[in-house]
Amino acid sequence: MKVITRIADLRRLRRGLPEPVGLVPTMGCLHQGHLSLVRKAREENPSLVASIFVNPIQFGPGEDFIRYPRDVAGDLALLEKERADIVFMPEAVEMYPPQFDSWVEVGGPSGRLEGASRPGHFRGVTTVCAKLFNIVQPARAYFGQKDAQQAAVIKKMVADLNMNLEIVTLPTVREPDGLAMSSRNGYLSLDERRAALVLYQALTLGRGLWEREERDAGRIRREMTRLIQKEPLARIDYVSIAHAETLEELARVTPPALISLAVKIGATRLIDNILL
Amino acid sequence: MKVITRIADLRRLRRGLPEPVGLVPTMGCLHQGHLSLVRKAREENPSLVASIFVNPIQFGPGEDFIRYPRDVAGDLALLEKERADIVFMPEAVEMYPPQFDSWVEVGGPSGRLEGASRPGHFRGVTTVCAKLFNIVQPARAYFGQKDAQQAAVIKKMVADLNMNLEIVTLPTVREPDGLAMSSRNGYLSLDERRAALVLYQALTLGRGLWEREERDAGRIRREMTRLIQKEPLARIDYVSIAHAETLEELARVTPPALISLAVKIGATRLIDNILL
Numbered sequence: 001m002k003v004i005t006r007i008a009d010l011r012r013l014r015r016g017l018p019e020p021v022g023l024v025p026t027m028g029c030l031h032q033g034h035l036s037l038v039r040k041a042r043e044e045n046p047s048l049v050a051s052i053f054v055n056p057i058q059f060g061p062g063e064d065f066i067r068y069p070r071d072v073a074g075d076l077a078l079l080e081k082e083r084a085d086i087v088f089m090p091e092a093v094e095m096y097p098p099q100f101d102s103w104v105e106v107g108g109p110s111g112r113l114e115g116a117s118r119p120g121h122f123r124g125v126t127t128v129c130a131k132l133f134n135i136v137q138p139a140r141a142y143f144g145q146k147d148a149q150q151a152a153v154i155k156k157m158v159a160d161l162n163m164n165l166e167i168v169t170l171p172t173v174r175e176p177d178g179l180a181m182s183s184r185n186g187y188l189s190l191d192e193r194r195a196a197l198v199l200y201q202a203l204t205l206g207r208g209l210w211e212r213e214e215r216d217a218g219r220i221r222r223e224m225t226r227l228i229q230k231e232p233l234a235r236i237d238y239v240s241i242a243h244a245e246t247l248e249e250l251a252r253v254t255p256p257a258l259i260s261l262a263v264k265i266g267a268t269r270l271i272d273n274i275l276l
Numbered sequence: 277m278k279v280i281t282r283i284a285d286l287r288r289l290r291r292g293l294p295e296p297v298g299l300v301p302t303m304g305c306l307h308q309g310h311l312s313l314v315r316k317a318r319e320e321n322p323s324l325v326a327s328i329f330v331n332p333i334q335f336g337p338g339e340d341f342i343r344y345p346r347d348v349a350g351d352l353a354l355l356e357k358e359r360a361d362i363v364f365m366p367e368a369v370e371m372y373p374p375q376f377d378s379w380v381e382v383g384g385p386s387g388r389l390e391g392a393s394r395p396g397h398f399r400g401v402t403t404v405c406a407k408l409f410n411i412v413q414p415a416r417a418y419f420g421q422k423d424a425q426q427a428a429v430i431k432k433m434v435a436d437l438n439m440n441l442e443i444v445t446l447p448t449v450r451e452p453d454g455l456a457m458s459s460r461n462g463y464l465s466l467d468e469r470r471a472a473l474v475l476y477q478a479l480t481l482g483r484g485l486w487e488r489e490e491r492d493a494g495r496i497r498r499e500m501t502r503l504i505q506k507e508p509l510a511r512i513d514y515v516s517i518a519h520a521e522t523l524e525e526l527a528r529v530t531p532p533a534l535i536s537l538a539v540k541i542g543a544t545r546l547i548d549n550i551l552l
Contacts, residue, residue, distance in 0.1 A: 007438060101383030102402075102436030108377045126378075127437075134438040160378030161403075162283060162410040 001080050003087045017047040020139030028052040029069040033173040033181040037142040038082045049136050051088040058124025104130045109247040110153045126157045146172040148273045180272045187268040195233035196265045199272040202227050206259045217241040217250045237262035277356050279363045293323040296415030304328040305345040305459040306354050309449040313418040314358045325412050327364040334400030380406045385523040386429045402433045422448040422456050424549045456548045463544040471509035472541045475548040478503050482535045493517040493526045513538035
């Protein structure tokens with residue numbers, strides 16, 4: 001496994017890789033969710049590149065860029081074990097030299113939910129993905145369903161700009177009690193860790209109502225909201241039932257629909273979702 | 277020579293093309309300026325793709341998209357003669373289906389001059405170029421120095437987003453009397469055609485002053501402006517002496533500098549430039 005920090009070095013190595021190449025872009029601090037992507041990519045492609053890059057331009061002012069968890073040594077050990085061929089781990093200035101000023105902006109799904117709560121977030125995500133795709137030239141790139149909106153936005157970018165790769169999304173990996181795996185779970189105190197369960201409970205409640213033929217999205221949102229509000233450590237950012245691709249809010253629930261939510265547990269903002 | 281209108285068909289054909297591929301993106305109505313690009317691309321690459329696409333998203337409201345000159349039959353005859361392998365000629369809806377909403381935006385040089393006079397213009401140019409580059413996957417794409425700012429913006433996009441191609445710019449081709457070749461010259465009446473010479477005359481005056489050691493950019497701009505104002509059919513949009521890459525206006529002239537101007541001759545807006 002080669003660890004590469006320079007774009008030029010990656011390009012050189014890239015030429016010698018057997019096709020097709022699978023890419024797993026990450027911000028590091030890898031958990032089982034990431035590893036499920038890495039394993040799938042390893043299975044489907046003769047060559048596997050993983051990137052570790054805490055992308056500054058997708059964090060807003062006041063967000064957790066500085067304290068975002070990092071564990072490079074642990075990440076490299078895990079990726080070595082999963083037989084990654086290359087780990088790309090650039091410094092921020094390598095990706096964004098001082099004159100950098102070109103951006104990929106996706107409309108539609110990127111304005112809602114996370115995009116509304118975190119202005120500029122998806123512009124940072126799509127721009128770094130465009131760069132990584134151009135640098136690594138993968139045939140497939142792997143993303144987790146946990147960040148459902150991110151996956152929808154990236155798929156839209158790839159389709160609209162005719163990029164030459166397939167975006168593969170894999171199911172959210174959960175702790176035994178249902179909490180979605182996230183690098184940000186590490187921020188939680190013991191009390192908060194328990195309170196964080198309310199996200200998955202609310203999603204399960206929503207799905208349950210839908211399975212019992214409830215089609216009124218407003219009613220499902222209200223029931224979910226009520227459940228979350230019973231948890232004193234939780235503060236709702238949004239509870240959404242939306243079209244799974246456009247992310248437009250639904251009045252009546254019809255598949256493909258995405259139930260998603262963002263909830264602050266203490267100081268930690270968590271997101272989760274399930275597809276109907 | 278194959279004429280292709282569908283992206284999927286182009287992708288299929290593209291796989292069989294010997295590498296590297298040269299791309300000449302055009303809006304059609306080809307003149308000697310385009311042909312110099314086509315010939316260079318033919319010379320430098322085993323495979324040559326030319327595109328003809330009057331790109332609606334780079335025209336502002338009230339600009340000349342509808343009446344922009346078109347001559348597909350003439351263009352195809354010229355490209356056949358230059359031994360293009362493929363001509364890509366999509367309809368607008370093929371490039372921009374109804375849900376299309378992803379954009380490449382370049383800051384810096386794209387805000388000035390043409391960007392200031394034509395808001396959104398360069399966003400349209402960079403977005404269509406990103407799409408064409410992704411569809412055709414050329415090793416080199418060829419642009420005329422006549423659109424110097426366009427070339428600077430595209431080069432910046434390619435560098436910032438790590439796109440895998442080289443942007444080649446070739447010198448402006450001129451009529452015997454100095455007028456830069458442009459598809460828009462066809463709009464000019466006989467009187468306007470004569471008046472249009474003032475663009476090149478002003479550029480020549482500017483260069484002459486520089487060659488005679490004038491370094492005060494303001495003085496050169498003023499002399500050029502005075503010359504153009506003597507022409508009753510001409511109305512100045514801008515006269516600029518700027519850094520050739522950033523396009524920031526200079527106070528003192530030092531190479532690499534670009535003298536550029538945009539002048540309306542009657543209803544026709546023309547641009548031209550020379551590099552110092």
